[in-house]
Amino acid sequence: MIIVIKEGTEAEKMEALQEELRTQGVEVDVSRGKRKTLLGLIGNTSRINQSHVKSLDFVEQVIRIDEPYTRASRAFHPEDTVVTLANGTQIGGKKLTVMAGPCSVETPEQMTTLAAHMRKTGAAVMRGGAFKPRTSPYSFQGLKETGLEMLCRAARKEKLPVVTEIMSADKLDVFLQQEVDIIQIGARNMQNFELLRAVGKTRKPILLKRGLSATIEEWLMAAEYIMAGGNPNVILCERGIRTYETYTRNTLDLSAVLAVKRQSHLPIIVDPSHATGKRWMVPALAKAAIVAGADGIMVEVHNNPSEALCDGEESITPDMFDELMQSLRQLAPICGREL
Amino acid sequence: MIIVIKEGTEAEKMEALQEELRTQGVEVDVSRGKRKTLLGLIGNTSRINQSHVKSLDFVEQVIRIDEPYTRASRAFHPEDTVVTLANGTQIGGKKLTVMAGPCSVETPEQMTTLAAHMRKTGAAVMRGGAFKPRTSPYSFQGLKETGLEMLCRAARKEKLPVVTEIMSADKLDVFLQQEVDIIQIGARNMQNFELLRAVGKTRKPILLKRGLSATIEEWLMAAEYIMAGGNPNVILCERGIRTYETYTRNTLDLSAVLAVKRQSHLPIIVDPSHATGKRWMVPALAKAAIVAGADGIMVEVHNNPSEALCDGEESITPDMFDELMQSLRQLAPICGREL
Amino acid sequence: MIIVIKEGTEAEKMEALQEELRTQGVEVDVSRGKRKTLLGLIGNTSRINQSHVKSLDFVEQVIRIDEPYTRASRAFHPEDTVVTLANGTQIGGKKLTVMAGPCSVETPEQMTTLAAHMRKTGAAVMRGGAFKPRTSPYSFQGLKETGLEMLCRAARKEKLPVVTEIMSADKLDVFLQQEVDIIQIGARNMQNFELLRAVGKTRKPILLKRGLSATIEEWLMAAEYIMAGGNPNVILCERGIRTYETYTRNTLDLSAVLAVKRQSHLPIIVDPSHATGKRWMVPALAKAAIVAGADGIMVEVHNNPSEALCDGEESITPDMFDELMQSLRQLAPICGREL
Amino acid sequence: MIIVIKEGTEAEKMEALQEELRTQGVEVDVSRGKRKTLLGLIGNTSRINQSHVKSLDFVEQVIRIDEPYTRASRAFHPEDTVVTLANGTQIGGKKLTVMAGPCSVETPEQMTTLAAHMRKTGAAVMRGGAFKPRTSPYSFQGLKETGLEMLCRAARKEKLPVVTEIMSADKLDVFLQQEVDIIQIGARNMQNFELLRAVGKTRKPILLKRGLSATIEEWLMAAEYIMAGGNPNVILCERGIRTYETYTRNTLDLSAVLAVKRQSHLPIIVDPSHATGKRWMVPALAKAAIVAGADGIMVEVHNNPSEALCDGEESITPDMFDELMQSLRQLAPICGREL
Incomplete structure (x- = not known):
């Protein structure tokens, strides 16, 4: 300073x-x-x-000439952090991780079908929203506890770890009971400091999405909040930032992947679904994210996007997902990564 | 649609x-x-x-050609809403309201001195932070329950209503016990939907700050969340938005005051302290806000800004505050308002 | 550094x-x-x-800890600069200046009527566009040389100085011949360095609009370009910046007025018409600009806004303009200014 | 509509x-x-x-539900446009194009060395700035006509076509005389409509950079200006947009590549050097751009970046460039493209 x-x-x-x-x-x-x-x-x-x-x-x-964070900083921790899930799945290092699933959990059948499909195609983690942060109080708010159970049951059957969003600290017990593998902090809660502190007290892997208009520094400071509580298992997720451009829902910032990799040792994945809000953009940007150096991607897949209760226009179909996985398998070795 | x-x-x-x-x-x-x-x-x-x-x-x-909100919409509620506090103080309508006080509550002496000063100079509501949302986990996080009590005691002695920020729903009981007059939802929590829902179940006046990069529509949708729970007592607060300009901490958006007044019937006040992060900008922009049509202002005042535990560089001194109040008294009648 | x-x-x-x-x-x-x-x-x-x-x-x-500009910097030139027009009209200092007129020059009758009205109501400078920068090649591009002549003739009859936009250096001779009093550089040309250099070689007062997404520093650097050529007569004009908010065309940044006043000695005026793109927002923000410390305003006035060939939705009517002038007359003395 | x-x-x-x-x-x-x-x-x-x-x-x-442009629109011209340079080099279609060279032309030796290197490594077009748009009037402004000649002579010797920036219409003759192969319109001049009109009257290939805060629609409207003049040979270039994030100079918007491809038939390339301002980010983002679907890239290469007269911190070394070319050769077939 x-x-x-x-x-x-x-x-x-x-x-x-x-x-x-x-x-x-x-x-x-x-x-x-x-x-x-x-x-x-x-x-x-x-x-x-x-x-x-x-x-x-x-x-x-x-x-200030030094970063205001230390635990999240590469200067203090030069080696890449690899986060290991309960079933041994690793995130970070040489490994590329694909997290996929529907925006929101809807029915047991949907979850069973998708989980089987994810497993077969090679996704490493299943996503699905049970508690949904929605801009409107009148929109579908998720199936909550019931949805969480559906998600976990379907994924477990296929031996897939689960990532799902928490919206307030008072639900933490439910997430722990259900043995959610990765607890997601959504973009709108990136600076919900009480929630950061609460998950910082667990040792669960936390997927920390970048806030809508968070700088890279603020994002790493949010990670520092979690880590300061004693939880080193933070995975960052770039999901687009708010800019003046309205063609896409947000603007995907792939240079943030490189910035995070230089400033921090934490793994980082990219969510092109929320970044763009457009299904047809997802596969190309998912591939670009991997080439830029991301440790994985998170994409929305829905068996019938036009019937999705939420964000249908950005969900890719299972067929599109299969094709995307094939492309990623071609790209991985060129990028020196394993899928 | x-x-x-x-x-x-x-x-x-x-x-x-x-x-x-x-x-x-x-x-x-x-x-x-x-x-x-x-x-x-x-x-x-x-x-x-x-x-x-x-x-x-x-x-x-x-x-969409109609707004997605109804309770917050002027189309469905053409008359201006006036929010009445427990002591009868009114916010909105012809009345101009000045909320003032330190960024964070520090000592009983500070609070007593400032409360007396606020009262004498004519502030209508005393502000002060007890639970502080800080970007860094290593910064001063507020005196919490103790601070809340200090604030309420000092204000009550001067018969001043109190506005202070809540950071999570589990503290709501403490806020209600202490009879906080206006509960503030901070910018970073504007889309903390669980918190919005929680305060929506009370009938307490809620000061809803605009999110760092919230559109006017999203902001009014956040108000709708509170109102959908049955609480009509929402006061909006413009506090600057995030833009590319770095000279000021945020960019104060005074056109938002006019937009909100047209789209909604809710009262709106302006916080030039957080908008700019610069003490010397506060008085001029506070006056401009009133002339633009705001129903009041919220400013940080500190008896000794350079010793403030937080945001000292944006706090005005009691002397600057007195001068500002004098200017506002001159401006009020020209704007057809009462102070 | x-x-x-x-x-x-x-x-x-x-x-x-x-x-x-x-x-x-x-x-x-x-x-x-x-x-x-x-x-x-x-x-x-x-x-x-x-x-x-x-x-x-x-x-x-x-x-960098010092500004990269010197001629435009208050550090090197502590006194406020007052720009004096050919007819003696002063811009800056204690004086408030109102520049008004239609977005584009359309007919001699329109110009004569408006000029008479402007004069009567007390505008100090008449504006009007002859060379129009339009986003679409298919939109009306202005009456060019003919329009320039119409504007100058109408204004001269009423002894009003004229401000109008230049779009390329090769028209400079025409502007000088017509004795345009203030040459405007539009927002889209703020970093058209060849044009800045060209007007820097004259001694004409230059109205330099802030670029769509120009920082205050870049804007002052653009002024420095003009001044480095030997022309000290620069007037800055804040006209809204591009942000994520779409309710208004741009976001008016009134804190920029205070920033410019601190960083520079140059006069600064505010254009609420282009900033908002909404007629009904113009009067309130014009007044707020003056209270914030601007040296004047520039507003679009059209005798029949719905027939305007360009930007009709942001032009105020002559009646609205009269009312605005009355309000400004009330505000001026409170702000320690003369109108 | x-x-x-x-x-x-x-x-x-x-x-x-x-x-x-x-x-x-x-x-x-x-x-x-x-x-x-x-x-x-x-x-x-x-x-x-x-x-x-x-x-x-x-x-x-x-x-508006239809785009305001027609000539640039894919709806009116479903086939991809391929722009053919004087020497037969094609831009667009299956072809990937690499444009490379120093930010500014400095000496004949530098240009000769770099041109030979570019040629050997397989760059298709040589870039170099002779007329430099600089934020400060005190920065190096380019070697102008002399630089242009140096660039063209060096490139011609290696049979490389040349791309270089024009800053005002009055230099168009010089560019035509020197037989510049692609005339670049810089980001700051994207809405310099006089310049757009001037190059629209030629039949030269035009490289149109996206403005600092231009929407995709405004950018395509700028292309429409050129095309409305009769010149169909427009190549678009994404070079980062201005956002609130300050870690990178601009924020590279790779989703714009997909948007442009859907809205328009024009070829689009990506410039990661100006987008990021950081040398170490250039190779990864160049590769990501290709994977996202760009028709090529433009990168700054300098034989001795730390001695560069401009933008040295973003120029890659010839060695880094060689490596990048190798990576692109691996990626091209996977993307169904030819390099």
């Missing part, structure tokens, strides 16, 4: 500030220029109250 | 869709053109599953 | 860089920390090739 | 509007609902003055 001191500041004020900073555990290097003085802070600056420093009348600017 | 049917669609498919829509309680007007056919839906379309319709292979486009 | 050097960089490399920087006319302060070394550059850094420095393999980051 | 008429509008007003629209060459289908009436316009609506219709007091909304 660098603190730029205004021209003409009295030496005493500066010294008082330096003293204060030192008591907060950092070293201070002073660089006096003709007009401005720079204080370079060395050490762990993540606990410095930046806002306080900024509000001092003799401080011109506060510039 | 208008459904655009693709050229060359068989009559039977279209009829089946019409039939289905009619069973969902809307009338369907058919307009056959040379290339395309339009289905115009008449009636309450807020329960139509748009996503399902969009995913039909013979549907080209689905265009 | 601060250059952050990577850990473990050899002393020689750093010294070579320092040497190179010194030959470019800046002083270099070295601050050695435990992990990183900081080079603080003192002096005029606007000519340093940042991109070159960034691409050095031992450089971790380059942080 | 659909026009939504307000409730309670007199029949005469509606009929007058219908009459007016019919004289503009479209048919009007009327759909009367209980509350609203819809007018469905059939035929070529690209010349309808939407703004006029919107400003009528009895019109609630105007909804």
Whole structure:
């Protein structure tokens, strides 16, 4: 962290500030220029109250040059993290992971059929929404506990691990009882800090979606919340960001995959279904995500998209999914990955 | 709602869709053109599953021409809503409301001093954060229950109603016990649907901040969630949106005040402190907000901003606040309002 | 400018860089920390090739702490600039300036009627588009030279100065011949550097609109282009920026008025017509702009908006304009301004 | 186009509007609902003055359901366009095209070396900037005519076609004299309509970069400007859009490749260098672009990036370029393309 001191500041004020900073555990290097003085802070600056420093009348600017996160940071943890699910499935490392399934859990038959199909085609994890965050209070809100059970039963029969979204901490017990393999935090809850803290107290793998307009730094800070609670099993998921462009529902940001890989050791997957909201865009962008370096993808598959209770227009059909898996099998070795 | 049917669609498919829509309680007007056919839906379309319709292979486009909200909509409720607090204070209508106080509650002395100052200067509601949503898990997270009590005690002594943020539904009982006058839903929780539902079951006035990148429609849909639960006492708060510009923390969107006033009957206030993150911008933008038509403002005031535990750089001093109140008193009658 | 050097960089490399920087006319302060070394550059850094420095393999980051502009900067020119038009009209300082007129020049009658009305109501400058930048090649492109003449003739009769947009440098002679008082550079041409250079060679007052997604810094750099050519007469115009919100055409950024006033000495006006694209929003936001500190406004006025050849939905009627002028007259003294 | 008429509008007003629209060459289908009436316009609506219709007091909304472009539209031209350069090189169709070279032309030696390298490695087109659009008037502005000549001479020796940027119409003669193979319109000039019109009068292949915050529709409308002048040889280039994220210089929008392919028949290439501003991101995103369906890429290659006079931090080295070409050769057949 660098603190730029205004021209003409009295030496005493500066010294008082330096003293204060030192008591907060950092070293201070002073660089006096003709007009401005720079204080370079060395050490762990993540606990410095930046806002306080900024509000001092003799401080011109506060510039952070180190990331504000440590547990999620590659600088402190150079090796790639591989998250291992209860059944041994690994996410990250050389492995490519495909998570697939319907937007929302609807019927036992649907789940059984899809689970069998997923398994046969080679998906590693089954997704399905039981608790659905919907923009409108009048839209279908998911089958809740019943849906969660349907999903888990169908997946278990096929020995598929399950990923599904939690919307509030008070449902955590139900998720743990049902032995959900990966608990998803949705984009709208990325900064629901109470929920982050709650899942941080478990050791369950957490799929943390990027917020609608979250910067990469804020996203990694959300991961840090979970990790600060003691849970190192975080998987990131890029799912499109909000921009001015309205052709797609969101704008898929594949450069974020590269950024995350450089800044952090955590695995990252990509969800092209929610990113675009358009079925016909999903396969091409899923492949592009893998080539860009993602550790996997998450796609919505529905046996009958036009009958889906939610997000039908972005769900691919089982046939499209089979084709996509074939393409990914061709791409994996070229990318030095295993599927 | 208008459904655009693709050229060359068989009559039977279209009829089946019409039939289905009619069973969902809307009338369907058919307009056959040379290339395309339009289905115009008449009636309450807020329960139509748009996503399902969009995913039909013979549907080209689905265009909504009515708002998806009804309780929050001015079309269904032409009169301005005035929210009345427990002590009789009114928000909305001709009244201008100033909510002020520190970003976070720190000490009993601070709260007592500020409450007395607020009261004297004419603020109508005292703000203060006890549960603080912070980007970093290592930042000060607020004094929680203790802070809430400090805030309420100090405000009550001065007969000031209180507004403070709730971060999860499980604290609702504490907020009700402490008789918090206005419960704030923060920007990051605007689409925390479980929390919206929870406060919707009370009859407490709710201050609903606009999400970081929420459209006006999504914001009003969040209000609809609260109102659908039976709580009509919603106050909206514009607090800046996320854009590409980095000079200010967010970009204050004053046109949103006018948009909300046209689309909805709910009162709306403006928070220039969080919008800009810069103390020196607060007074001018607070005044501009009133002139643009806001029903009030919410500003951060701190007795000693450089010692604030949070957001010191955006807090104005008590002296700046006094001056601002004087300006607002000059502006109010010109705007046809009372302060 | 601060250059952050990577850990473990050899002393020689750093010294070579320092040497190179010194030959470019800046002083270099070295601050050695435990992990990183900081080079603080003192002096005029606007000519340093940042991109070159960034691409050095031992450089971790380059942080600019001074603005890259000098002529447009308040730091180098603390007094407010007042731009004086040929007829003595002043823009900036204590004066509030209202520029008004139709989006595009259509007929001599229209221009004569409007000019008389503008004059009577107290507008200081008449606007009107003769060369129109239109998104579609099939839309009305303006009356060009003929329109320019109509505008100038009508305005001159009423002794009103004229502001109108130039779209390419090869029309500059026509603008000079017609003695256009203020030459407007439109938002889409804000970084048309050839055009900026061309108008920079004249001494004509230039109204520089903010680009659709220009940062405040880029905007001031565009002003710097004009000023670097020797023309100090630049007036800035905020006209809304592109964001994700679609309710309004653009999002009016009134905090930019305050930012520009702090960073620069140039006058700034606000155009709420293009910012919102909605007639009914114009008066309230025009007033808010003045209260926020703008030196004036530019609004579209049309005698018969529904017959306008362009942008009719955002033009206010002459009656609305009269009312707006009355409101501004009430607000001016409260803001310490003259109208 | 659909026009939504307000409730309670007199029949005469509606009929007058219908009459007016019919004289503009479209048919009007009327759909009367209980509350609203819809007018469905059939035929070529690209010349309808939407703004006029919107400003009528009895019109609630105007909804366009057809694109406003025709020449650039796939609906009117279902086959992919293949642009053929003077030397027979084809862009579009099955062919993948790699355009590479330095950001700016610096010395004859640099150009000769790089051209030889490009040729050997298999780039199809050589890029290099002679006229440079720079944010700062104090930055290196390119070698201009001299640079253009250097570029063309070096490329010609290796029989490589050339792509380079034009900044104003008055240089068009120089570009034609030098027989530049592809004339580039930069992002900042995407809506410099005079320049679009000027290149539209030639038959030269035009590389049209997407504007910094241009929607896909605006971008295709800019292409339409060129094509409306009679020049069908337009190649689109996605180069990142402006978003709130600051980690990368811009946000590469690969879904735009798919959108353009569906909406238009024009070839599209991707520039990951300008999109990210980071050398280490370029190869992965170049590959992802091809997999997403782009017809080629444009990358900056510099023999000595840290000595580059411009954008050194985003230029890849010749070695990185060789490796990238090898990867693309592996990917091409999997994507059904030829390199």
